[in-house]
Amino acid sequence: MSTVLFLLMFFGLLAAGMPIFLVLGACAAILFVVSGQPLIGVAQVVADQLKKRGKTVHLAVVSASEMWGGILNAAVKLQCKTIVIGRSAKLTLAEQAREIGLAWEQLEDPRPQFNLEIFTPGGEREYFLLGPHAPNLTANEVRLVHRLWLRFSDLVAPDVIHHHDVVHFALDEVLNELQEGKESDVVARLKEHINHNKAGKPNST
Numbered sequence: 001m002s003t004v005l006f007l008l009m010f011f012g013l014l015a016a017g018m019p020i021f022l023v024l025g026a027c028a029a030i031l032f033v034v035s036g037q038p039l040i041g042v043a044q045v046v047a048d049q050l051k052k053r054g055k056t057v058h059l060a061v062v063s064a065s066e067m068w069g070g071i072l073n074a075a076v077k078l079q080c081k082t083i084v085i086g087r088s089a090k091l092t093l094a095e096q097a098r099e100i101g102l103a104w105e106q107l108e109d110p111r112p113q114f115n116l117e118i119f120t121p122g123g124e125r126e127y128f129l130l131g132p133h134a135p136n137l138t139a140n141e142v143r144l145v146h147r148l149w150l151r152f153s154d155l156v157a158p159d160v161i162h163h164h165d166v167v168h169f170a171l172d173e174v175l176n177e178l179q180e181g182k183e184s185d186v187v188a189r190l191k192e193h194i195n196h197n198k199a200g201k202p203n204s205t
Contacts, residue, residue: 015121016089068103072130075114076107082115083130093118097128104130 047057060078064070075083088096096118104111113131120126137145148166177186 015086015119066103068100069106072100072103072107072114076112079112080114082117084117084119087118087120093120093126097126101128101130 051057060074062070062074064073071083071085074080083100085096085100087093091099097116100116104114111131113129113133116128116130118126118128145163145166148170149161149163152161152166174186177183
């Protein structure tokens with residue numbers, strides 16, 4: 001009966017978005033009061049259930065004063081490639097990914113790249129990358145880079161220009177504007193761009 005109780009609490013809290021180490025702690029405390037079963041026994045129940053599903057499980061205890069930092073530091077020490085968490089009940093997916101992304105920035109160098117998987121209550125997964133990575137460009141963005149490349153190819157001839165030159169040049173121009181004190185103007189244009197995208201309106205470029 002205690003195992004059934006634990007599993008119901010475990011998967012219920014995990015689906016609600018609570019990080020797995022907090023889920024284990026909460027379930028362990030409740031189950032210990034109800035049945036006297038200690039934490040190691042609770043953790044072993046989880047391990048046994050996951051092993052039955054073909055998963056390799058190694059139990060570990062991690063102490064931390066800050067949730068995301070604790071998760072990331074443990075992942076670094078364990079040389080993990082993927083971090084899997086549940087969907088937060090208080091934050092949007094983007095906000096949750098941003099919080100753990102900001103925590104990643106606080107790691108000591110060299111900071112490894114991680115795959116981040118966030119499970120929703122419906123069982124679906126959202127994927128994110130922690131650390132510098134190539135952007136996932138849309139078809140429209142790829143076409144825009146290509147269109148600019150075609151135009152600049154004629155203008156700079158006989159010099160040769162590549163698509164990555166167009167992207168690099170554009171990024172340098174934005175950086176130069178920020179360094180020249182035009183941050184408010186750049187941010188205003190960026191917000192306008194974001195709003196155009198949200199409204200599904202074509203960009204003037």
